[in-house]
Amino acid sequence: MEGQIRIALAGNPNSGKTTLFNKLTGANQFVGNWPGVTVEKKEGKLIVDKDVVLTDLPGIYSLSPYTLEEVVARNYLIEENPDAILNIVDATNLERNLYLTTQLVELGIPVVIALNMMDLVKKAGDHINVKELSKQLGCKIVEISALKGDGVKEAAQAAIEAAQSGKTIPQHSFSGPVEHALAHIEEVTVHDLPEERQRWYAIKLFERDEKVMEGLKLSAETKAHIEKDIAAAEKEMDDDAESIITNERYVYIGQMLKGIYKKKGTGKLSISDKIDKIVTNRWLALPIFAIVMFLVYALSMGKSIADGGISIGTWLTDLTNDVLGEAWLTEGSRAILEGWGAAPWLVGLISDGILAGVGAVLGFVPQMLVLFLMLCLLEDCGYMARIAFIMDRIFRRFGLSGKSFIPMLVGTGCGIPGVMASRTIENERDRRMTIMTTTFMPCGAKMPIIGLIAGALFGGSTWIAVSAYFIGVAAIVLSGIMLKKTKMFAGDPAPFVMELPSYHLPAWGNVLRGTWERGWSFIKRAGTVIVISSIVIWFLTSFGVVNGHFGMVENLYEDDAIVTDEYVATVADRMDIPEDEVEPMDDSILARVAQPVSVVFKPLGFGDWKPTAATVTGLVAKEEVVANFGIMYAYDDQEGEEELEENGDQIWDRVAEDFNAFSNGHGRLAAFAFMIFNLLCAPCFAAIGAIKREMNSRKWTWFAIAYQCVFAWIAAFIVWQIGRVFAGGLSVVGLILALLLLGFVCWMLFRPYKESQKLTVK
């Protein structure tokens, strides 16, 4: 906007940047995403001056073209051209923090440094001559404590003044050969660009930064020309251009700090070092990790307090579901609407469709908030980085991050917070892979499916539940290995060179704010997907054509003129059930569609309309699968029978009989294939909503869902077809196809690949 001052906040990760941003902007924040990527973008108006917009750049160590965050940050600085940069520098980690500063000052934008954590430096007995440092760097330095809020206003004021003055900063020089090459490059390539920008471009061209080269559209001739200059400097310095620049920056910082930074040099271990000695100790690390993970799980997803567990999250979610979801939203709204005399279809749409969907979203929120609170705590105190350190060895083989452990663990409770927990993974590739595979873990809602299959066909064997977890883990491992070699994933490099930040007490303001932001973004983004799909499924199950009349099946069935005895006989015949078991739902669009769709599942052994309809309704919530079996196998709890058990105990016989019937006696195999498919295929709509939120891309969301469905189909197909070799009744064509698919999977697993070195994002 006209007349507005724009300031960019830049700094290393763990430098207190988020704390400073919160202190400077308070509640005036807008959270979004940087265009086209999943990196979060935060902006806010300064408390001290509402006309100043502060943009929080991603935490970065450098302005290289290799990580998404760095590319996002430098694109913003170059293209949006903010009026000033407020660079937060961690005084306890001066050398590495100033490395970014040396790059920021080259952009030709005024820079002000907020020197954070000076209190800790003084406490350690070290001394930094801030005046001299300011003189050497040529920019204003304000000492602050972001945590306590000291000096924060002054830093903002200094940044505003710098923006108004527009004064850029004198830049340090590199060694002779480099400067010589830079001068040449400036002359032949960028002399028509704004003067203050020329040096930045020249340095990037010297580094052979491909993204900058592309952007400038240099002719081949010019490229060849500057290449000669670069090569000459490289030869003289005996190193590659990129390394020369990096090296010289650190050399420059080292020399500058010689007289400025005096370390007491006691060599005593800091508190953080002492904690780390225990927490990542060779022998204690894994047990401590297990305890922390147990607590995270037990408190958020575990057994509810009401049932004697310790989970606050589950307790609150149960409460929300029962009171808010069932009693108020669904039943309450129904009572009110019926009181107004609203048409039955409208009552159905609002109460069972929209509000039930809203209830489903809200029900998850408390559980999710408790989980996010703990994840934010782990992140803020510094333990999250240690998790990656401890688990990296295992997970990196599958293209995942050590931090993927948390989403997977949480996923055994519920896939939605599992997917949302992937947000702690910095690397975009690892994060996407985690999002795609997390829901393979059997979540709580899939347990009844497992219980039903185990009970109905396997005599309640516990091995079925064990195999479900095994299948989930195997699906993650196999998918990880296959996917990391595909074009979509092999594109970006994923170096694991990670800072292990010092431990510190969590800043509660940050933690609570982070918790709320994540929870709110779930309500907002995932909510829409869930509500819309709930309406669609409600429509499919409530409406249909009955004897030539379209409408709500339940209403139509009350009309004896439409539902004649002959008609009931035809439905019974079509559905292959006794006449007294014909239900309105048998005429719903879903039931009608399930019949033709079941063809898809024929090669998996359960190509019957009942398991098909159950699978489709599983998209609403996986609990619905068993509930639906109850309806389809005509278990009616209204006629004096007790309510259907969660595992569907009462219908076990009917399920077993039916599975054996349509699979020619291979009921067990068919049921197992059914279970595999339902465990691995697309998760419920709520989880799909979470996937969409975290992927922040339609393409990737569809890719994830399509992949899960195809993977589930192939897995069930292979099991059913090859299983029949041993069970008898094999189909030769099916077996050949299964072996071919198996071969394809093996090829995907074992084909060689090379890790990429280039970042493909612009």
Next chain:
Amino acid sequence: MKTLRDVRVGDTVKVVRLHGEGAVKRRIMDMGITKGVEVFVRKLAPLGDPVEINVRGYELSLRKADAEMIEVE
């Protein structure tokens, strides 16, 4: 050639040169592992990889495979 991978836990070494190229090398250098800097190898992760080092006054972890790119003396 001795690399950072071969250094025993508890030893301090000086970086001579960085091998390799591209993203990983740049990242390693960006994090402050450059020619002439002293690196203290603090510990191995419980599963044997990655390693934790102290460089320029802070803690950094990197994989053994990447540590192989760093020539030390």
